[in-house]
Amino acid sequence: MTRTIISSATKEVVMGFDQPFVxxxxxxxxxxxxxxxxxxxxxxxxxxxEDALAQVAAGAQVLDVNAGVPLADEPKIxxxxxxxxxxxxxxxxxxxxxxxxxxxxxxxxxxxxxxxxSTTAEEEVLEQVLPLVAxxxxxxxxxxxxxxxxxxxxxxxxxxxxxxxxxxxDYGIKPEDVVVDPLVMPIGAVTTAGQDxxxxxxxxxxxxxxxxxxxxxxxxxxxxxxxxxxxAFLPMLATAxxxxxxxxxxxxGQVAAVKAADVLNGVDPHCxxxxxxxxxxxxxxEGRGGRRGSRRRG
Amino acid sequence: MTRTIISSATKEVVMGFDQPFVxxxxxxxxxxxxxxxxxxxxxxxxxxxEDALAQVAAGAQVLDVNAGVPLADEPKIxxxxxxxxxxxxxxxxxxxxxxxxxxxxxxxxxxxxxxxxSTTAEEEVLEQVLPLVAxxxxxxxxxxxxxxxxxxxxxxxxxxxxxxxxxxxDYGIKPEDVVVDPLVMPIGAVTTAGQDxxxxxxxxxxxxxxxxxxxxxxxxxxxxxxxxxxxAFLPMLATAxxxxxxxxxxxxGQVAAVKAADVLNGVDPHCxxxxxxxxxxxxxxEGRGGRRGSRRRG
Numbered sequence: 172m173t174r175t176i177i178s179s180a181t182k183e184v185v186m187g188f189d190q191p192f193v194x195x196x197x198x199x200x201x202x203x204x205x206x207x208x209x210x211x212x213x214x215x216x217x218x219x220x221e222d223a224l225a226q227v228a229a230g231a232q233v234l235d236v237n238a239g240v241p242l243a244d245e246p247k248i249x250x251x252x253x254x255x256x257x258x259x260x261x262x263x264x265x266x267x268x269x270x271x272x273x274x275x276x277x278x279x280x281x282x283x284x285x286x287x288x289s290t291t292a293e294e295e296v297l298e299q300v301l302p303l304v305a306x307x308x309x310x311x312x313x314x315x316x317x318x319x320x321x322x323x324x325x326x327x328x329x330x331x332x333x334x335x336x337x338x339x340x341d342y343g344i345k346p347e348d349v350v351v352d353p354l355v356m357p358i359g360a361v362t363t364a365g366q367d368x369x370x371x372x373x374x375x376x377x378x379x380x381x382x383x384x385x386x387x388x389x390x391x392x393x394x395x396x397x398x399x400x401x402x403a404f405l406p407m408l409a410t411a412x413x414x415x416x417x418x419x420x421x422x423x424g425q426v427a428a429v430k431a432a433d434v435l436n437g438v439d440p441h442c443x444x445x446x447x448x449x450x451x452x453x454x455x456x457e458g459r460g461g462r463r464g465s466r467r468r469g
Numbered sequence: 470m471t472r473t474i475i476s477s478a479t480k481e482v483v484m485g486f487d488q489p490f491v492x493x494x495x496x497x498x499x500x501x502x503x504x505x506x507x508x509x510x511x512x513x514x515x516x517x518x519e520d521a522l523a524q525v526a527a528g529a530q531v532l533d534v535n536a537g538v539p540l541a542d543e544p545k546i547x548x549x550x551x552x553x554x555x556x557x558x559x560x561x562x563x564x565x566x567x568x569x570x571x572x573x574x575x576x577x578x579x580x581x582x583x584x585x586x587s588t589t590a591e592e593e594v595l596e597q598v599l600p601l602v603a604x605x606x607x608x609x610x611x612x613x614x615x616x617x618x619x620x621x622x623x624x625x626x627x628x629x630x631x632x633x634x635x636x637x638x639d640y641g642i643k644p645e646d647v648v649v650d651p652l653v654m655p656i657g658a659v660t661t662a663g664q665d666x667x668x669x670x671x672x673x674x675x676x677x678x679x680x681x682x683x684x685x686x687x688x689x690x691x692x693x694x695x696x697x698x699x700x701a702f703l704p705m706l707a708t709a710x711x712x713x714x715x716x717x718x719x720x721x722g723q724v725a726a727v728k729a730a731d732v733l734n735g736v737d738p739h740c741x742x743x744x745x746x747x748x749x750x751x752x753x754x755e756g757r758g759g760r761r762g763s764r765r766r767g
Binding site: 358359362363364365366369390394395396399400402403404405406407409410411424427428430431432434435436437440441442445446449450451 | 664728
């Protein structure tokens with residue numbers, strides 16, 4: 172049974188086919204957030220704090236941390252916010268950058284076993300990212316595209332993922348420390364995007380025996396009522412065998428969808444986590460909380 | 470490719486692995502509704518009308534019609550409400566009773582090809598229901614339990630379903646006119662209930678090549694926040710290969726979950742149905758509808 176274990180100084184998170192689906196909070200990322208971008212560049216990290224705490228409160232088991240601000244000192248910022256987030260929460264982090272020096276700066280200050288986001292199968296990328304992952308004893312997200320781009324054929328994407336796993340082994344990185352991102356295409360553009368990714372996830376689980384992750388919300392790009400598409404997609408991904416996703420946990424429906432999928436996939440024994448999260452407050456609390464009784468989060 | 474076609478006088482609905490998931494509205498059923506029960510017994514059918522129209526408006530492609538009122542003339546009531554619903558809507562019906570005379574009374578007045586709900590593998594039931602199904606050229610829901618009850622082993626439930634399909638063939642009923650209900654257990658009682666049913670559905674699709682249906686909401690029996698479990702379950706069932714379900718379509722989240730699953734399973738080409746259902750009203754409508762713009766249903 173493949174288990175990817177990542178950790179902070181004090182807490183482990185396990186990805187595996189028989190484990191609850193791991194929710195990686197995506198919010199600490201300045202892409203498309205100009206105010207956040209400007210603040211990071213100015214060394215003002217209040218929003219990082221807010222996003223970190225809100226995501227953990229909402230149920231994130233891992234936080235992605237990205238400091239991709241154009242023309243800023245990304246290695247310095249990434250290292251600083253990694254330290255900041257680790258001082259505020261005990262969840263493991265996913266250190267996210269396309270700049271090698273930033274990944275290294277983040278890994279250098281990180282306490283625990285990080286998830287590095289990410290490498291592709293492009294030679295130039297592999298040869299810079301994999302040695303870092305090996306040096307710091309991290310795990311790595313492997314995105315299944317190469318120099319030729321992203322294949323529309325899921326079987327080709329499988330082969331690309333396999334190549335990354337093999338290259339990782341050359342650097343002493345075990346297959347269980349490679350978490351494959353099969354790449355989710357927008358379903359509005361590619362009608363088979365869902366079927367393709369379900370099939371690819373099954374092959375990655377059954378043949379390559381690796382854990383998987385993705386940016387799930389990409390699937391609904393350009394469509395109305397995106398939230399409902401995303402909420403359905405996560406349980407479908409989990410049924411196909413996906414073991415984690417990078418998502419916006421502050422969307423309540425997303426977290427409920429993932430926790431429900433855990434129940435239905437039999438990885439929330441006796442529905443204990445579900446019941447803890449969603450049971451109604453006890454009757455004696457009604458006097459304080461009002462008759463309608465807000466839901467208690469466990 | 471297995472296709473189960475049912476029809477009213479003027480409209481066909483097709484179940485199939487490459488077809489949109491068929492939503493069968495469950496509301497016209499007095500079980501657990503004492504007022505409705507009393508009204509049916511008194512020949513007052515206003516609630517049948519209301520439920521029929523509301524369910525079709527909400528997206529039901531088929532309506533289940535059940536008149537199971539204790540100590541009432543069920544054959545007479547079922548025939549009357551079948552005629553009533555057919556006079557109000559053009560969707561095909563699922564004629565639902567455990568009383569053979571009621572099934573026959575309903576079938577006798579039905580216009581089109583009905584879905585009969587249901588037979589089990591119990592000899593006594595099979596030998597009464599299958600001749601009726603054959604006589605009226607209907608399709609039938611086959612529930613995978615027999616004299617020994619409901620097996621907890623999905624492979625045994627597969628064998629029971631196979632036996633019903635074989636018996637049906639003896640009466641000249643084709644396999645595509647048998648829609649198997651693999652039986653969904655409450656996940657709060659049986660932790661593997663989800664995994665069991667997903668595996669069973671895959672076998673029913675791949676080996677027996679039959680369409681499938683179920684009462685999906687049973688899975689969440691006894692749990693808090695049932696709606697969220699049900700909303701996740703439907704897309705998971707669809708991914709596993711289930712082709713229809715009997716459900717409460719007046720729960721908005723259920724319909725969205727099913728339609729999203731259609732998009733993600735590639736059976737809503739170009740997302741045409743999704744976009745028609747959920748697109749925002751055009752800008753010029755804002756003056757009437759308010760700035761927030763309520764969603765238009767297609």
